[in-house]
Structure formats: C-alpha cells, structure tokens
Amino acid sequence: MNNKIHVLAGLQWGDEGKGKIVDMLSKDYDVVVRYQGGANAGHTIIIDGKKTVLHLIPSGIFTNNIICVIGNGTVIDPKALIDEIELLNKDGIDLTDRLFISKDAHIILPYHKIIDAINESKNDKIGTTKKGIGPTYFDKYARRGIKFSDFDDESVLKDKIKKNLGYLISIFPESDELKYLNSTDLFDELKTQYSRISSYFEQTHYLLNKFISEGKNILLEGAQGALLDVDFGTYPYITSSSPTSGGACTGTGIPPTVINGVIGIVKAYTTRVGEGPFPTELFDETGKEIARIGVEFGATTGRPRRCGWLDLVALKYAVIINGVTEIALTKSDVLDTFKEIKLCTEYELDNKIINTFPSNPFVLQKVKPVYRTFKGWNTSFSNTSTYDN
Ligand code: IMO
Ligand code: MG
Numbered sequence: 001m002n003n004k005i006h007v008l009a010g011l012q013w014g015d016e017g018k019g020k021i022v023d024m025l026s027k028d029y030d031v032v033v034r035y036q037g038g039a040n041a042g043h044t045i046i047i048d049g050k051k052t053v054l055h056l057i058p059s060g061i062f063t064n065n066i067i068c069v070i071g072n073g074t075v076i077d078p079k080a081l082i083d084e085i086e087l088l089n090k091d092g093i094d095l096t097d098r099l100f101i102s103k104d105a106h107i108i109l110p111y112h113k114i115i116d117a118i119n120e121s122k123n124d125k126i127g128t129t130k131k132g133i134g135p136t137y138f139d140k141y142a143r144r145g146i147k148f149s150d151f152d153d154e155s156v157l158k159d160k161i162k163k164n165l166g167y168l169i170s171i172f173p174e175s176d177e178l179k180y181l182n183s184t185d186l187f188d189e190l191k192t193q194y195s196r197i198s199s200y201f202e203q204t205h206y207l208l209n210k211f212i213s214e215g216k217n218i219l220l221e222g223a224q225g226a227l228l229d230v231d232f233g234t235y236p237y238i239t240s241s242s243p244t245s246g247g248a249c250t251g252t253g254i255p256p257t258v259i260n261g262v263i264g265i266v267k268a269y270t271t272r273v274g275e276g277p278f279p280t281e282l283f284d285e286t287g288k289e290i291a292r293i294g295v296e297f298g299a300t301t302g303r304p305r306r307c308g309w310l311d312l313v314a315l316k317y318a319v320i321i322n323g324v325t326e327i328a329l330t331k332s333d334v335l336d337t338f339k340e341i342k343l344c345t346e347y348e349l350d351n352k353i354i355n356t357f358p359s360n361p362f363v364l365q366k367v368k369p370v371y372r373t374f375k376g377w378n379t380s381f382s383n384t385s386t387y388d389n
Helices: 018-028 078-090 110-121 133-141 148-152 154-171 176-180 183-200 204-213 246-250 285-293 312-322 361-366
Strands: 005-010 031-034 043-047 050-054 067-070 099-102 218-221 261-267 270-272 306-308 326-330 340-349 352-354 368-375
Touching (some): 005 018, 018 043, 018 261, 018 326, 067 204, 078 183, 099 183, 110 176, 110 183, 148 154, 154 176, 154 183, 204 218, 261 312, 285 306, 312 340
Parallel strands (some): 031 067, 031 218, 067 099, 261 326
Antiparallel strands (some): 043 050, 340 352
C-alpha cells in the first residue's frame, strides 16, 4: 500500500490553524475526512481575500474534485449542516458526489443545546461553545443517542425522541425551555431537515475502506486539539470527544494499521478559549499584543482567546500521544515584532522541576512555567520561499 493515510491533529487547545493547513495540503489528497466534534469547530480558510469559516464540512472542500467525508465520530446539528451546505452552494460549490456523511453520526437535537446552556449557567462552568456537543456525546455514551441511521425505522426514531425528551425533563425539572418542547414537533422538524440532506448519508466506513483499497490518499482532519481531548486533555475542561490521532480510527472506521503519518499543527504561541488551566498564559501587555496582532478571537463564538507563550512541556506530551511524524508551525509571523520571545521548557511544581504534563487540572493550575528567553528575529519572513533561507 503506497497511498498516504494521514491524520492532521491540533496539538494545543484548538485554533492552531488546522483549516488553513488542510486547505494547503488538500491537493496531495483525494479525500478529506472529519472524525470527531461538531459545529464547535471553527476552521477558517481565506481564498483570494475571501474568508470562509467551516464548522462541519472538511476544509478540503475548496480543492477541486476532492471528496469530503464526515465520519461516525462526529455529532451533527442538521440545521448547522444545512446552513453550511447552502453557504457553499452560494459560492458555486456543488456537493453532489463530493460530500458523504456517516449514518452512524449522532444527531444534535434542540434539547442538547438547551442542556449545554443549563450546564454552563451552573458553578462548574467549562466555557463551552453551547453547540450541544457535550450533551449529545452524553446521550451517545449512555446508549440512548439518536443517529441518522435511526431514520431507517421512523416509528422507533419517534419513540426514542419521546423517551429521551421525557427523561431529560425528569433530570432537569427546572427548565421551562425543555418543558415547552414537544416530541412530535421535534420529530417533524428533524424529518423535514433530513429530507433535505438524506442523499449525503451512507455507511462511510465501507466507502473509506474501499477508497483505501483503490489507492486513494486520505487526510483525516481533526477538530479541537490534544489538550481538549476527553482522555488526554485538561479534564474536565475539555471537549467531549477524541481529537487526538487515535480518535481518527474510531471516528471513521479506518483501521490503525493503515495510518502512515500524523501531521501535528502548532501555533508559535498558545491560545485557549473557555475555562481551565493554562500555565503560560500572559496577563500583561505582551499577552494583549499577541492577541491584537494574532487577531485572537474565536471563529465559532467570537470570544476573545486567552494568549500566552509556547509551552514545550505540553507540546512534547501532545507529540507523544498523537505519534506525530511532521509538525506544521503556524502564525510565527505574529511574533515578528517582539524584542524577546519566551519558550516554556519545564514546569516548577512545589520547588521541584518537572517535565511531564500533569493529568490533574488543579496540579496544572499550580505549576510555574520555566522559560528560556530568546532574542526576537525582528524581521518578516513572508517573502522567504526556500528552506535554507
Ligand atoms: P477548533 O476546531 C478552540 C473549547 C471550548 C470549551 C471546551 C468545551 O476551531 O480548533 P464544547 O463546546 O466543545 O463542549 O466546549 O472546548 N473548544 C474549542 N476551542 N477551538 C475549537 O475548535 C474548540 N471547540 C471547543 O471553548 O473550552
Ligand atoms: Mg476554533
């Protein structure tokens, strides 16, 4: 097998520039696949000065003839999907025979977004995107989730929506918004939405494995980043899926034995949106300067991103758990004008030096970054086109 089956994954807390790199690399691939997450992702692509933010459809879609697949590991809000398809259609991009979506992906229903907002209004705030991601995965792992394949038997689907809504009202009795929902209306709305997109759905695990046997090159596009991973991230300040490369297998049905490269995306500094520990976070003018030059505002929620120096302890950890074979470093030009640039090489914890990334967020909260300071390059590399330069 000579074809490239590569995973592209974020190595920080998301927003590393995955969309741009996928768009740049797409010409080397025949197929681009999203394997986890949902419309919490915001992948920004700028073509000829025109900016498009994609939340669900893989960032490869702007490359002619490339096939895009949304895998079983994702969670899909049908409304967000329809909006995105229409946006691309308006741009003259026809998705017929170019977009395939797994029937096994779970559906985000209106009640999931309501629960996301209820959870966020409590003390244990995570700072989610409120797109219903966590509550949908919660239903998935509780074995009552609703998949697009449930449309194969509509009477069972109708019954599942009714049972799920009843259950959720019983555990969130204080929510008027939930009480106002009616399962028949939910079913009817979903059915109308599905009728507009049903042609895209199939068992994509068969399709992807057929592509592999035909010798096609496949790029698996992760959303979010390693430090937001449900297992390896700063739990509970994480997203509810597996952005690390392992998630690319369970989220698509592509077996680990065929994956032959992992491209890690790293920003030259660090950002984070939402709550949770962030050892190299800057609260001073330098942090503000990075945010200003780097235009660090969330592509999905518009929230300002927290900014800080590059954390090599966290990065080495992300490289190990992803099995990274290549790194793409993004936004180094944001640092072009800085007199000094710092890199965190170790942490200090209770007067001891450590170089592993703690699992416990309260321990991570306590570590002090140990920095090496470098003189800034104070020049622009934007016209540099050769490696030696
Ligand atoms: P891309 O793909 C940055 C963060 C949220 C919050 C936490 C949980 O653009 O890199 P969720 O809505 O997923 O339950 O929120 O995860 N988060 C992201 N941060 N980039 C993203 O995606 C993110 N998707 C989720 O801010 O802290
Ligand atoms: Mg983002």
